[in-house]
Amino acid sequence: MRTFLRSLDACALTGRVPAVLASLLFALSAAPPAQAQDNPKPSLAGHTFVSTDLVPDAFVRTYVRTSMGTAEATSIDYPPVTINGDTLLTLTGDLTYATLGLEYQHKLRDWIAARIGLGLVTRLGTQGASLANEGVTLSQGYDFGFLARLRETQKTMLCGSLGVANQWVTLIDVRQYVEDVANGVPNARLVDNVLTVRTNAGLRYAWAASPALGVTLLGQTSYGDAPRRHDLTSWGWDLGTSVDWDAEPAHKIPFGMALAYRLTSLPGVTTTDNGNSSQTALRFAYTGKHDLVAVDMLGVFNRQNAQASAIWAGGVAFSMRIYY
Amino acid sequence: MDKRLNAARLLFVLLAASAVAGASPARAASLGVQLGVDGCGVDGDVPPNSEYTNKAGLIAGIQGEVGFAHGLLLSLQPSYVQKKAGILVAPTTRGGSQTELELSFDYFSVPAVVKFPMASGRTYVAGGVSADFLSAAKLSGQGSDRDVKSTFNSTDFGAILGFGVVFPRGSSSFTTELRVAQGLSNLTTGNAAAAAGALAARLHSYGLQLIAGYLFPIGRP
Numbered sequence: 001m002r003t004f005l006r007s008l009d010a011c012a013l014t015g016r017v018p019a020v021l022a023s024l025l026f027a028l029s030a031a032p033p034a035q036a037q038d039n040p041k042p043s044l045a046g047h048t049f050v051s052t053d054l055v056p057d058a059f060v061r062t063y064v065r066t067s068m069g070t071a072e073a074t075s076i077d078y079p080p081v082t083i084n085g086d087t088l089l090t091l092t093g094d095l096t097y098a099t100l101g102l103e104y105q106h107k108l109r110d111w112i113a114a115r116i117g118l119g120l121v122t123r124l125g126t127q128g129a130s131l132a133n134e135g136v137t138l139s140q141g142y143d144f145g146f147l148a149r150l151r152e153t154q155k156t157m158l159c160g161s162l163g164v165a166n167q168w169v170t171l172i173d174v175r176q177y178v179e180d181v182a183n184g185v186p187n188a189r190l191v192d193n194v195l196t197v198r199t200n201a202g203l204r205y206a207w208a209a210s211p212a213l214g215v216t217l218l219g220q221t222s223y224g225d226a227p228r229r230h231d232l233t234s235w236g237w238d239l240g241t242s243v244d245w246d247a248e249p250a251h252k253i254p255f256g257m258a259l260a261y262r263l264t265s266l267p268g269v270t271t272t273d274n275g276n277s278s279q280t281a282l283r284f285a286y287t288g289k290h291d292l293v294a295v296d297m298l299g300v301f302n303r304q305n306a307q308a309s310a311i312w313a314g315g316v317a318f319s320m321r322i323y324y
Numbered sequence: 325m326d327k328r329l330n331a332a333r334l335l336f337v338l339l340a341a342s343a344v345a346g347a348s349p350a351r352a353a354s355l356g357v358q359l360g361v362d363g364c365g366v367d368g369d370v371p372p373n374s375e376y377t378n379k380a381g382l383i384a385g386i387q388g389e390v391g392f393a394h395g396l397l398l399s400l401q402p403s404y405v406q407k408k409a410g411i412l413v414a415p416t417t418r419g420g421s422q423t424e425l426e427l428s429f430d431y432f433s434v435p436a437v438v439k440f441p442m443a444s445g446r447t448y449v450a451g452g453v454s455a456d457f458l459s460a461a462k463l464s465g466q467g468s469d470r471d472v473k474s475t476f477n478s479t480d481f482g483a484i485l486g487f488g489v490v491f492p493r494g495s496s497s498f499t500t501e502l503r504v505a506q507g508l509s510n511l512t513t514g515n516a517a518a519a520a521g522a523l524a525a526r527l528h529s530y531g532l533q534l535i536a537g538y539l540f541p542i543g544r545p
Contacts, residue, residue, distance in 0.1 A: 032396075088360070106449070108440040108442070108449055109394060109440065111506075112440075113439075114449050114451060114485065116485070144483075144485045144504065146451060164483040164505055164506050164508065166528075168531060187372060193369075193370075194526075195367060195368045195369070195526055195528065197506065197507070197508060197528050197530075199483070199508060224508070227524060232510070312446075
């Protein structure tokens with residue numbers, strides 16, 4: 001489910017910092033943009049890009065974004081729980097995910113913008129078996145960084161990003177706790193908090209294929225605290241692409257669609273490294289002059305702590321973005 | 325004195341000297357002082373039945389800034405930074421009282437930030453990095469203070485994002501800035517944990533800093 005969080009750019013939300021980040025955000029928003037933008041939305045060669053939360057756009061713009069979503073994975077077969085050699089009955093279960101995100105990007109100059117993001121993702125087993133196996137996970141965090149324009153042509157844009165993300169993963173793992181207690185593991189913990197601080201750098205590329213069609217690519221690498229307890233530090237990467245269609249040029253309708261895909265090497269709201277996970281989003285959006293209101297159909301292909309193979313989850317998200 | 329501390333000071337003097345010497349007549353340079361409050365404590369792995377609380381520390385130092393391309397300002401702010409954290413330990417008996425310990429760090433910090441002036445120079449956004457060199461670390465609250473410097477790494481690196489307001493006063497100016505400082509390095513050495521066959525505890529400094537400064541121009545604007 002990491003990709004869910006990735007869609008929020010792996011933000012974190014701890015202590016008092018979020019409140020002050022919000023204050024900074026407010027202060028930034030109170031200041032006028034560096035220059036008035038003729039078209040505040042990301043556009044090239046007559047094409048206005050339908051940005052997604054999954055694959056961020058490659059434009060230095062001022063905007064604020066909020067999003068919330070939910071997804072569910074059903075009928076997951078869990079492996080048996082073994083306590084002191086006794087195997088308990090295995091059942092199928094459901095998992096429910098919820099996300100919440102807030103992001104502000106401020107254009108400081110024509111070529112550079114600063115951004116701040118906050119995010120929250122929860123994962124909850126909603127049946128006995130899934131609750132016992134997966135427990136409850138809460139991932140929260142904040143991140144901040146800069147986006148700079150590196151190269152622009154009539155139809156293409158290349159930007160580089162640099163940032164820092166602070167993320168807390170709180171795990172309530174009933175199964176592990178019971179096993180640890182039964183097996184006499186010292187200092188068994190029902191609740192574990194794992195802090196990760198990672199720096200990231202990436203490239204974003206946008207191509208206006210035609211007035212109606214646009215393509216966005218993302219490549220990003222990160223380094224810092226490993227999500228797994230067994231490692232101190234780790235490298236990670238993210239790859240993403242989105243194809244978007246804007247109905248405005250041909251049909252004069254403020255409507256657009258985008259299909260986005262993102263693959264990440266880091267685990268999601270787990271601290272177990274079970275391999276890559278990915279997410280797709282199909283976006284339907286109203287595209288006003290200064291705003292974008294979207295509904296996303298989400299598909300999540302992810303691995304969980306207790307699962308040897310990946311599972312699917314499907315859901316829906318609501319997102320709103322206002323450009324200044 | 326720690327060699328790294330001396331190296332950092334030498335680096336700053338060289339950078340400040342080159343920045344000031346390299347300031348062309350069209351690019352203003354300023355020097356000044358700054359004083360503030362550090363709200364950065366530590367966060368991360370805690371001992372059993374404990375939690376960290378942030379406490380206020382002192383920031384005091386000098387600052388020098390010079391304009392460069394695109395109307396941006398490069399600012400170096402070598403400072404003494406005191407970071408404090410409380411450790412609240414839950415009572416071991418029902419009805420007992422909490423025990424509070426205090427972890428205190430003294431750093432020589434060298435932030436290097438780029439300022440993006442806005443609103444005709446009355447406000448700015450600052451972003452950059454800092455290199456922090458530990459000069460002392462002590463744990464207090466249970467009898468005499470304990471020197472725990474060997475438990476922590478001597479160098480920390482951090483990322484900074486801040487928003488400031490400038491109050492011009494003639495050719496000089498007062499500045500106030502609120503910034504988020506996020507430590508990137510693990511504070512602990514992990515030596516004790518490694519000896520016990522365990523992983524190092526994961527600790528980072530993070531939090532807020534509120535800084536007031538005074539800048540006066542040097543050279544020709």
